[in-house]
Amino acid sequence: MTLTTPPSPTATAVPPNTAGVPALGVNVTGLRCRECGEPEELASSHVCSWCFGPLEVAYDEALLASRVSRERIEAGPRSLWRYGDLLPVLSDDPATRIDLGTGFTPLRPAPRLAAHLGLRELWLKDDTRNPSGSFKDRVVTIALSAARALGIETVACASTGNLAGSVSAHAAAAGMPAYVFIPHDLERGKVVGAAVYGANVVAVEGNYDDVNRLCVEVADREGWGFVNVNLRAFYAEGSKSIGYEIAEQLGWQLPDHVVAPLASGAMFTKIDKAFGELRRYGLVDDAQPTPRMSGAQATGCSPIAEAFARESLDVRPQRPDTIARSLAIGNPADGYYALQVARATGGVVGHVPDDEIVAGIQLLARTEGVFAETAGGVTVANLVRFVEQGHVDRDERVVAVISGNGYKTIEAVEAAVGVTHRTTPALDDFLQALGA
Numbered sequence: 302m303t304l305t306t307p308p309s310p311t312a313t314a315v316p317p318n319t320a321g322v323p324a325l326g327v328n329v330t331g332l333r334c335r336e337c338g339e340p341e342e343l344a345s346s347h348v349c350s351w352c353f354g355p356l357e358v359a360y361d362e363a364l365l366a367s368r369v370s371r372e373r374i375e376a377g378p379r380s381l382w383r384y385g386d387l388l389p390v391l392s393d394d395p396a397t398r399i400d401l402g403t404g405f406t407p408l409r410p411a412p413r414l415a416a417h418l419g420l421r422e423l424w425l426k427d428d429t430r431n432p433s434g435s436f437k438d439r440v441v442t443i444a445l446s447a448a449r450a451l452g453i454e455t456v457a458c459a460s461t462g463n464l465a466g467s468v469s470a471h472a473a474a475a476g477m478p479a480y481v482f483i484p485h486d487l488e489r490g491k492v493v494g495a496a497v498y499g500a501n502v503v504a505v506e507g508n509y510d511d512v513n514r515l516c517v518e519v520a521d522r523e524g525w526g527f528v529n530v531n532l533r534a535f536y537a538e539g540s541k542s543i544g545y546e547i548a549e550q551l552g553w554q555l556p557d558h559v560v561a562p563l564a565s566g567a568m569f570t571k572i573d574k575a576f577g578e579l580r581r582y583g584l585v586d587d588a589q590p591t592p593r594m595s596g597a598q599a600t601g602c603s604p605i606a607e608a609f610a611r612e613s614l615d616v617r618p619q620r621p622d623t624i625a626r627s628l629a630i631g632n633p634a635d636g637y638y639a640l641q642v643a644r645a646t647g648g649v650v651g652h653v654p655d656d657e658i659v660a661g662i663q664l665l666a667r668t669e670g671v672f673a674e675t676a677g678g679v680t681v682a683n684l685v686r687f688v689e690q691g692h693v694d695r696d697e698r699v700v701a702v703i704s705g706n707g708y709k710t711i712e713a714v715e716a717a718v719g720v721t722h723r724t725t726p727a728l729d730d731f732l733q734a735l736g737a
């Protein structure tokens with residue numbers, strides 16, 4: 302048998318892996334403006350035709366209330382589709398649901414890191430374990446499934462790196478053509494990690510905010526499904542699964558405090574939304590306090606932290622310059638909402654310089670055996686500061702969201718770590734090297 306590169310994908314109906322998925326039914330009624338509340342038809346659109354506010358998914362809330370239960374969730378697959386009743390399902394046809402096994406990642410106790418920080422109880426939400434190595438698989442699973450249901454053939458994204466890899470992987474598995482747009486100077490792991498799946502990788506001479514502007518124009522013209530532009534309402538909902546999982550994995554309890562990284566701010570906002578839904582639908586005890594939500598940024602791209610420090614909800618765009626490329630969004634779409642969540646829950650938003658990000662990656666790896674990309678270093682380094690500054694209480698049950706895998710950004714730590722001994726294959730030489 303000879304191994305040849307398969308042809309680039311064309312849109313064909315490839316049945317996804319639906320084994321174990323509970324019978325999910327259409328549970329959305331349309332879209333709705335997040336600002337003025339005006340309803341909109343279900344479509345690949347992202348701005349309100351009345352006020353230009355961002356659109357969100359409107360669920361059939363009576364249906365959800367009658368259907369959602371711990372039992373139904375626990376009987377579901379070991380992927381984010383176990384929460385399918387609470388995520389947008391646009392078609393009864395299970396073939397529209399794309400599943401690479403994303404989600405239900407481990408929530409691991411981190412006793413050695415906790416001891417180092419002086420915390421009583423610390424957990425890691427380990428999203429390095431997703432199929433393409435980052436939490437973006439959650440949002441892409443939902444966005445591409447929506448694209449399928451809406452009859453969209455070609456999918457695309459504006460990416461800081463991880464989204465490109467995730468869209469490429471899921472599009473390949475679904476047999477959909479994909480165009481992923483990235484800044485031209487990304488880490489090698491991010492470029493190769495997208496191109497290997499056969500997607501069209503478009504390197505744009507500019508930063509992420511330039512890439513995003515171009516993609517808004519292309520989306521209007523080509524009719525492609527840009528997961529984080531015209532499919533953003535569906536895309537953003539995928540992040541709620543992190544919140545559901547944390548609660549289920551804590552035995553249907555909410556944590557006291559969550560520390561998560563911020564790029565656009567969408568993931569952070571949606572984890573908080575998930576906690577609210579868990580209470581509303583009786584999945585956790587309604588008397589439990591709302592978890593505090595604290596956000597982590599890199600100093601070189603900290604528009605949300607900067608607004609928080611000014612006690613303002615008005616985010617001033619920045620020109621990013623940080624090794625945390627996956628978080629380098631200078632004009633964050635959900636910055637305003639993320640600030641509201643941090644404030645309303647009693648959390649904070651902080652930032653750390655690049656050397657602390659590298660130290661954070663090493664600290665996490667050395668205490669807990671988890672190799673995170675720069676975004677994980679940002680989260681850990683901010684957590685260190687939050688504990689020192691008294692923003693995180695030593696007695697709280699804390700969850701740190703580790704959102705991407707370190708093998709994608711080895712250049713960040715390459716200079717800081719490496720071979721510790723050198724020897725010939727002779728035992729004597731090794732013993733000498735060991736003693737030296």
Ligand SMILES: *Cc1c(COP(=O)(O)O)cnc(C)c1O
Binds near residue numbers: 564
């Ligand atoms: C995109 C990304 C984030 C932040 O996502 P937003 O929802 O845009 O805030 C965090 N971590 C990693 C690894 C990412 O790729």
Ligand SMILES: [Zn+2]
Binds near residue numbers: 339
């Ligand atoms: Zn509106």
